[in-house]
Amino acid sequence: LGNLEFDDDNSGEAAICNVEFLEAAADNLGVTAESLGDGFLTEVKIVMKEKFRKRVSADRAAIARDAVGKALYDRLFTYIVAKIDSGLRPADPLPEHEQCCIGILGASAAASPQVLGFTDNQAILDLFFETSGIFPTLREYTALATGRDEAFLQDLAQRQQDNARFARTKFADVFRVQHYAGTIDYHVTGMIEKNRDPLPSELQAVLQKTSNALIELIFQPNIEEMASSSVGEQFTSSLAALMFKMNTCLPHFVRCIKPNGAQKPKCYEDQVVVEQLRYTGMLETIRIRREGFAHRLTFEDVVQAYRGVCFDFTTRLPPTRDNAAKIMAACQAKQAGLNTQQAMADTLNTLDGWIVAKNKVFLKYWHVDVLDSLMMPFGAAATAIQAWYRGCLSRRRYAADLRRYRDQLALAKTFMSDASHTAKEVFGMLSTLLQEEERRGLAGLGLLQSMPPKEEKKALKQLHTEISKPLDKRRFAKSVSRDIRASQKWWLKFEQRRDEHLDTDGNVYPWFHGLLSRREAEDLLYDSPVGTFLLRVSDRSFNYALSIKHDKAFFRHYRVTHAASGGYCVDGAASDFPTLAELVDFFRHENLSVAGDRLVEPLDLIHDLHLGIGDQNGQLHSVRTDSLPCRAIA
Numbered sequence: 001l002g003n004l005e006f007d008d009d010n011s012g013e014a015a016i017c018n019v020e021f022l023e024a025a026a027d028n029l030g031v032t033a034e035s036l037g038d039g040f041l042t043e044v045k046i047v048m049k050e051k052f053r054k055r056v057s058a059d060r061a062a063i064a065r066d067a068v069g070k071a072l073y074d075r076l077f078t079y080i081v082a083k084i085d086s087g088l089r090p091a092d093p094l095p096e097h098e099q100c101c102i103g104i105l106g107a108s109a110a111a112s113p114q115v116l117g118f119t120d121n122q123a124i125l126d127l128f129f130e131t132s133g134i135f136p137t138l139r140e141y142t143a144l145a146t147g148r149d150e151a152f153l154q155d156l157a158q159r160q161q162d163n164a165r166f167a168r169t170k171f172a173d174v175f176r177v178q179h180y181a182g183t184i185d186y187h188v189t190g191m192i193e194k195n196r197d198p199l200p201s202e203l204q205a206v207l208q209k210t211s212n213a214l215i216e217l218i219f220q221p222n223i224e225e226m227a228s229s230s231v232g233e234q235f236t237s238s239l240a241a242l243m244f245k246m247n248t249c250l251p252h253f254v255r256c257i258k259p260n261g262a263q264k265p266k267c268y269e270d271q272v273v274v275e276q277l278r279y280t281g282m283l284e285t286i287r288i289r290r291e292g293f294a295h296r297l298t299f300e301d302v303v304q305a306y307r308g309v310c311f312d313f314t315t316r317l318p319p320t321r322d323n324a325a326k327i328m329a330a331c332q333a334k335q336a337g338l339n340t341q342q343a344m345a346d347t348l349n350t351l352d353g354w355i356v357a358k359n360k361v362f363l364k365y366w367h368v369d370v371l372d373s374l375m376m377p378f379g380a381a382a383t384a385i386q387a388w389y390r391g392c393l394s395r396r397r398y399a400a401d402l403r404r405y406r407d408q409l410a411l412a413k414t415f416m417s418d419a420s421h422t423a424k425e426v427f428g429m430l431s432t433l434l435q436e437e438e439r440r441g442l443a444g445l446g447l448l449q450s451m452p453p454k455e456e457k458k459a460l461k462q463l464h465t466e467i468s469k470p471l472d473k474r475r476f477a478k479s480v481s482r483d484i485r486a487s488q489k490w491w492l493k494f495e496q497r498r499d500e501h502l503d504t505d506g507n508v509y510p511w512f513h514g515l516l517s518r519r520e521a522e523d524l525l526y527d528s529p530v531g532t533f534l535l536r537v538s539d540r541s542f543n544y545a546l547s548i549k550h551d552k553a554f555f556r557h558y559r560v561t562h563a564a565s566g567g568y569c570v571d572g573a574a575s576d577f578p579t580l581a582e583l584v585d586f587f588r589h590e591n592l593s594v595a596g597d598r599l600v601e602p603l604d605l606i607h608d609l610h611l612g613i614g615d616q617n618g619q620l621h622s623v624r625t626d627s628l629p630c631r632a633i634a
Contacts, residue, residue: 001025006058014061030212039203040064064200075218132159142195149188294365299324308378325356428554490542500580511535511602514609521547522555531600
């Protein structure tokens with residue numbers, strides 16, 4: 001459509017130079033090329049209620065072409081914005097409530113007794129929109145068919161001759177308006193023609209009959225547009241609608257500033273930016289904000305946030321106007337004292353100029369920072385208290401964790417010691433068994449005795465039966481206790497009267513330790529040096545046993561039986577002795593076996609002999625717990 005060109009023929013009437021663009025535009029708009037061309041080239045005049053069609057010049061046709069383009073752009077843009085708004089609009093809007101809130105906000109702002117100094121634009125608005133203003137006067141001359149630009153300017157100058165913001169210039173077609181940002185000159189040439197709606201009625205009728213649904217929708221007749229016969233009236237209506245919408249909400253604006261006029265990147269022109277900030281009112285807005293009350297706190301906010309300056313934090317303080325005023329006065333006095341001490345005279349370090357209104361406290365933009373600086377010591381104190389309390393809790397938890405760690409470490413150490421000792425015991429017993437097998441042979445151990453097949457089968461069956469049975473702990477304990485009682489009874493009946501355990505003075509030999517099991521003997525010898533020994537009554541048979549510390553963690557046990565001569569001998573050894581004392585003395589100088597075991601030093605430990613006898617004073621030997629090894633205590 002923009003490529004369409006017109007030219008006057010010999011009669012001064014417009015003609016289309018490039019018909020192909022007309023056909024393309026008509027196809028896009030959904031109308032015929034003939035009707036669209038007639039709309040550009042003709043206009044309808046009404047004389048005495050009769051319509052006459054008249055051919056127009058090329059200039060008028062170009063104006064009609066541009067009018068159609070602007071109308072398409074404007075209506076499409078309005079349609080898109082309306083569709084977006086309808087999609088974003090809430091399901092149940094409450095304009096009455098919003099308007100009420102806006103009214104209350106305006107009433108609250110009016111309660112401030114201070115009047116701020118700022119440039120009021122109401123005089124400019126009156127110059128443009130009041131009855132004798134620019135737009136109403138322009139509308140009157142636009143309605144006249146014979147309205148001229150010069151007559152419009154002359155009439156406007158006469159109406160505004162007492163207005164200080166309006167002035168004529170030395171040029172006949174220029175008038176000047178003093179805006180808040182500066183002076184602007186306006187040219188009246190063509191202003192009346194531009195104010196008329198240049199879209200021909202014939203073209204609008206053609207576009208309303210289009211086959212394109214979107215074009216038909218956006219060119220539907222509008223009552224407001226029909227009432228607004230000029231561009232100025234449409235602008236006034238649009239501006240009024242915009243102001244109504246802005247007054248019913250809380251809008252936020254984003255100002256886009258051009259860094260330069262050449263549209264170049266990374267090029268910043270200070271003068272261009274400053275002019276834009278001044279013309280758009282940003283500098284004036286910043287000044288008003290600095291002079292106004294940027295922060296408006298409720299009484300409750302003031303009491304809760306800043307009462308620590310003059311009241312104790314534990315004091316219950318109602319959020320009243322008087323309490324808020326007391327707090328602000330105390331804060332102001334305290335800040336003044338700090339300024340005097342530090343010799344600070346900057347206005348931004350004071351609390352002057354605050355006002356307590358009916359419902360709120362009005363503060364300058366720097367007052368909140370000053371109040372926060374007064375509360376900073378309390379924040380630091382709270383941080384210190386929190387750090388101390390957290391440290392105390394951490395130390396308590398650490399002490400408990402440390403105790404648990406040490407207990408677990410002790411348990412683990414005891415467990416590992418028990419496991420190591422048990423493993424060494426098992427290894428020692430297996431080593432002893434292997435040595436006994438080497439020394440005595442399989443025949444001496446009774447492993448080569450032949451057995452009839454029938455008895456062997458019966459024995460194996462009985463063995464499997466016994467293995468498959470669950471262990472009866474009570475029965476096992478009774479059997480062990482029965483064996484111990486039997487050994488004790490044997491010793492008391494046959495051995496006690498021989499006094500083999502007593503020396504010439506009637507005292508028990510230090511190497512005789514009564515009735516002990518193999519495990520108990522090893523526990524007593526655990527921390528003793530190598531070669532330490534003891535003689536004990538066996539809990540498994542009616543004999544004695546020599547237990548000796550063989551190595552650092554190994555023990556050996558030798559059975560002492562009755563010899564055929566009536567004395568005693570070590571099982572497997574050739575020599576026999578009349579008494580146990582002579583046997584012990586002999587093997588303190590000779591080896592017990594080929595392994596090189598020799599009795600070096602008896603275990604010196606007093607404890608109960610578990611034989612039901614006492615010493616020469618009639619007292620039983622009891623365990624000296626202070627002399628027991630750690631293994632025995634455990």
